[in-house]
Amino acid sequence: MRRGEKRIAMRIVYQAAQIVEKNTASPFLSVLEKSVMNVKPSLETKSRKFGVESAKENKESKPMFEKLAEEIKNAYNKTGGAFKKKETIHKEAMGNMEFAPASFNR
16 A cells, blocks of 8 residues: 555455455455465465556556455456466466476476
């Protein structure tokens, strides 16, 4: 969150949660948990940021809470920017397995 505005960040997340619950008819926490599992890397990688970036990069004129809700729903359905980035990173990691320590080669 820019400028450390905790109240604004909380409001955005709560509004996104309401939208996700209304559109999926499932509890927000279960949708969020599955969304995170869908975009989490399956291999150990070096620190790289991805996920909410996709919501920020979306240049539509929607409010941030709507963009965040859309990105959570997309991750839940295994689509969207965060999921695509996860797959790209996974492909890169698999391509670089020859440079990984022997304990990581499977």
